Amino acid sequence: MKYASRIYLCLIFGILYIPIVTLIFFSFNATDSTSVFGGFSLMWYKELFASPDTFIALRNTLILAVCSSLLATVIGTAAAEGIYRMRSKLFKNALTSVTNIPMMNPDIVTGMSMMLFFVAVVGILGIEYESFGFWAMLLAHTTFSLPYVILSVLPRVEDFGKSLSEAALDLGCTPLQSFFKVELPNLMPGVLSGLMMAFTLSLDDFVISYFVGSSSFQTLPLLIYSMTKKKVTPDMYALSTLIVVTIFILLIVSNVKNGRKNRRKVAK
Numbered sequence: 001m002k003y004a005s006r007i008y009l010c011l012i013f014g015i016l017y018i019p020i021v022t023l024i025f026f027s028f029n030a031t032d033s034t035s036v037f038g039g040f041s042l043m044w045y046k047e048l049f050a051s052p053d054t055f056i057a058l059r060n061t062l063i064l065a066v067c068s069s070l071l072a073t074v075i076g077t078a079a080a081e082g083i084y085r086m087r088s089k090l091f092k093n094a095l096t097s098v099t100n101i102p103m104m105n106p107d108i109v110t111g112m113s114m115m116l117f118f119v120a121v122v123g124i125l126g127i128e129y130e131s132f133g134f135w136a137m138l139l140a141h142t143t144f145s146l147p148y149v150i151l152s153v154l155p156r157v158e159d160f161g162k163s164l165s166e167a168a169l170d171l172g173c174t175p176l177q178s179f180f181k182v183e184l185p186n187l188m189p190g191v192l193s194g195l196m197m198a199f200t201l202s203l204d205d206f207v208i209s210y211f212v213g214s215s216s217f218q219t220l221p222l223l224i225y226s227m228t229k230k231k232v233t234p235d236m237y238a239l240s241t242l243i244v245v246t247i248f249i250l251l252i253v254s255n256v257k258n259g260r261k262n263r264r265k266v267a268k
Contacts, residue, residue, distance in 0.1 A: 020244060027237035034234075048235040048242075057223040058239070061203060064134070064219060068141035069198035075142070076149025076198075077191055081183075083150070084157045096154075103147045111211030114140045118212060133214030140212045141202040148201065149194035156190030 027045070031038035048054060079099075086092040102110060118136045122129050129136075160183065168178040184191070206221040213222055224236055 023237050024241045024244065027234060027241045029234060032234050044234040044238040047233070048238045051235060053223065054220075054235065054239060057218050057220045060217055061220040064137055064141060064217075065199050065202040068138055068145060068202045069195055071138070072142045072145035072149050072198040073191060073195045076146050076194055077153050077187070079146070080150050080153035080157050081179075083154060099147050099150055101147075102144055103151075107144075107205075107207035108211075110144060111140075111208040114143070114208065115211040130214050130216045133217040136212050136214070137209060137217060137219075140208050141205065144205075144208060145198035145201050148197045152194035152197060153187060153190040156187050160186050 026034055026037070028040050028042070029037055030041035030043060083092060083095055083099075086095070114136075118132065118139075119129065122132055164182050164186070165178045168182045169175070173181065204221070206225065209219055209222055210225070213219065218226075220239075224232065227233065227236065
């Protein structure tokens with residue numbers, strides 16, 4: 001059983017990481033072949049930094065991810081606080097169940113419904129959809145990220161309870177001071193977790209962006225998809241490699257910081 005579990009673990013890691021290693025390997029290929037390695041070269045990294053379309057799409061993706069994740073975090077934190085303070089358990093459970101529906105709903109259904117909604121809004125306002133592209137994607141990404149933020153913050157709110165906030169109010173704090181000085185610092189781990197989840201979901205989304213987006217605002221997943229109709233150029237491998245390396249470095253930095261905090265706690 002011991003060796004079988006190790007083999008199973010190696011198999012799982014192989015399925016997960018061999019495709020990523022292959023992508024990184026061919027990003028240094030001297031040719032555009034995906035089956036024959038023609039020698040080590042940084043040609044595709046040079047092509048990447050010389051491509052304006054790729055950097056525009058990357059900029060759009062990061063702007064959209066940052067804005068939607070921040071907006072979803074603010075609304076989701078307020079929603080979690082509001083759900084916790086509801087007195088009716090029946091209405092509270094019903095609202096929690098409704099909040100979880102977008103997480104179980106297929107992306108294609110969410111994308112089609114949002115597309116129809118935004119088309120109707122544009123028709124009522126009498127404006128062109130092209131000029132509404134960024135705002136439509138921002139609202140769509142915020143909407144499907146909200147349940148994940150609420151799911152991250154609400155358990156933290158329930159664990160925190162009302163005792164400290166009520167004590168702050170008794171000591172002279174206003175409700176806003178009580179929230180920002182007492183509650184929010186204690187809720188911050190859940191808030192940051194929800195923020196990172198919303199940012200990752202927005203960064204990775206394709207299906208909803210495909211239905212809601214416009215040609216005036218193209219994200220990186222949409223750009224890569226448009227290339228698949230012809231051929232994905234290896235400069236996309238180089239960009240994916242840079243993204244993987246960046247995430248890997250951030251994980252190392254995060255683990256080092258957490259290790260230092262744990263050692264300080266143990267020392268105290």
